[in-house]
Every structure is written in structure tokens, then in C-alpha cells.
Amino acid sequence: MKTITVKTLLKMKESGQRIAMMTAYDYPTAKLLDQAGLHVLLIGDSLGMVVQGNATTVPVTLDDIVYHTRMVVRGAEHPLIVSDMPFLTTHGAHEDVLAKAGRLMQEGGAHAVKIEGGKELAPVVARLVAAGIPVMGHIGLMPQTVHALGGFSVQGRTVEAAERMLEDARALEAAGAFAIVLEMVPAEVAEWISGSLRIPTIGIGAGAGCDGQVLVFHDAMGFTSGYIPKHNKAYATLADTIVSAARNYVQEVTDGFFPSEAQTVHLKAEELDKLNSSAAQGD
Ligand SMILES: Nc1nc(=O)c2c([nH]1)NC[C@@H]1CN(c3ccc(C(=O)N[C@@H](CCC(=O)O)C(=O)O)cc3)CN21
């Protein structure tokens, strides 16, 4: 399997090949998702919800994303590694945004960053791109604005809203973004935007007309005890597997069946004799 670059993704769109992206937050997961052939791994700020247990992505810090990116980079050899810019990190002076994106690349080892926002962020996107930082856009539902929106809801439900979304997408493309995530958008709108851009769109809750798809790892693997968004498809039932395995372990420990001989190390006979005689002498 070959290494995926931002150029590969553009060529995939040109040749009608779909892009498969998933979030990853740690080394073992990245290694397995690489082995499975994922094209893009995202260190998403969704880790604030599925890993840290927060109600939103707002509390996630740049340090959190750097920390998780380092782990993913060590495990993934072939996929393109994209790291989310957390809440507020894209809204300062351009120099500050550059420094923050730079940390994700230099300390984290990311190949690209992802930014939530539309045309208002086009200037800073152009600035990052000019510095050699590939940028993935993210429009539609932008979870970092959840408190302003009042919830995680579908965006672009009217023609006016859809037209504004296309304007945002075009501005990001013109600023040099190499791909754009469309989150929670009606399928018809996402397909229309996808057909209007040269760069690939990656959908989540945005129908089958996007150039690629992204899911949150824990949702896709059924590795969650909480709420699962309705756009999700669980391809495995890890939560059930873990609970039943852990129950089994508790049972075997309490019953004294674990550890058995297979998991046990014994003293050599000679040392055992010495131990027994020491024990007999009471020291
Ligand atoms: N586990 C998880 N999965 C995700 O897909 C995800 C995260 N976390 N965290 C960051 C964002 C937030 N996302 C979300 C969160 C909630 C809904 C949600 O409640 N959806 C409603 C439908 C809303 C509507 O129809 O307007 C649902 O019923 O599932 C959707 C996307 C997507 N991302």
C-alpha cells in the first residue's frame, strides 16, 4: 500500500474513487486502521467527547490534540494524518494561528490541519497554505459553535442557507484548502456542493454524494455507552465485546480460575527447596 498525500486525494476525486476517513486518537487504533486501508486519519476534537467524556468539543485544548497526534503518527505509516484545530485557535492574529498549526505539524507530526469555518476564515487559510500547511476545511454543522447554535443540528436546510454554504466552500477552495468536511447537511445540498468543487468533500451525515466519508472511530466500532448520532453506522459491537469479556474476567478472578497454569511462573526446584527451608526456619 502506498502513502497517501493531499495530491492523492485530489487524484482520487478526479478518478471518482471515494475517500475513506476515520478518527483515531491513539497508537494501537492508528496501527489497525492503517492496516485496514483507511486513506485519512483525523485526530478529531471529538476526542473531547468520546475519549475525555465532555458534553461538547469546546474544552479540548491544543495540547490535547498535540498529545493524541503524536500517538497516532507513531502507529500510522500510510494514511494522511489530519489534526483538528481546537475551539478558538483559528480566531487570533494570523501569526498566532500559524504558530498553533505549526505545533500540530512539528510537535505532533500531522501532515495537515482541519479548521471549522467558512469564508470568514479564507484569509487565514491562505496564510497557512502559503506557509506549507495543508488545510482541510469544515463547514455545515461546526460542533465548536454548539453553544451559539443551541445544539448539534442539520445545517443548510433552506436554499438560502445552501447557497451560503456553497459560497463558504468556494472561498475555502480559492484560499487553497485541499478538501472540505461537510457535516450534517442534506444529501442534495452536499452533492450539489461536491459537484461544484474541484477539491474533494468528505461527508459526515451528508449523504452518499460526497467524495469521501468520515466517521468517529468509537461510533463506527460500536465502542460507546452513550449517545450515538443517527448518521452513524456501527460496523462492530466493541462495547458489547468489552463488557462481556470484562465480566468474564471478574468472574474468573472472583472464582479463582484466573490465573491458571498457563499464566503462571514457578521457581526452579533448587530455589524452591531453599525457599521451603527458609520458610521452615521462619525468616
Ligand atoms: N461520538 C461522536 N460522534 C460524532 O459524529 C461527533 C462527535 N461525537 N463529536 C463531535 C461532532 C458532533 N457531532 C454530532 C453530535 C450530535 C448529533 C445529533 O445529535 N444529531 C441528531 C440529529 C440532529 C438533526 O436532525 O438536526 C440525532 O438525532 O442524531 C450530530 C452530530 C458529530 N461529531
Ligand SMILES: CC(C)C(=O)C(=O)O
Ligand atoms: C466528525 C469529524 C469531522 C470531526 O471534526 C471530529 O471528529 O472532531
Ligand SMILES: [Mg+2]
Ligand atoms: Mg472536529
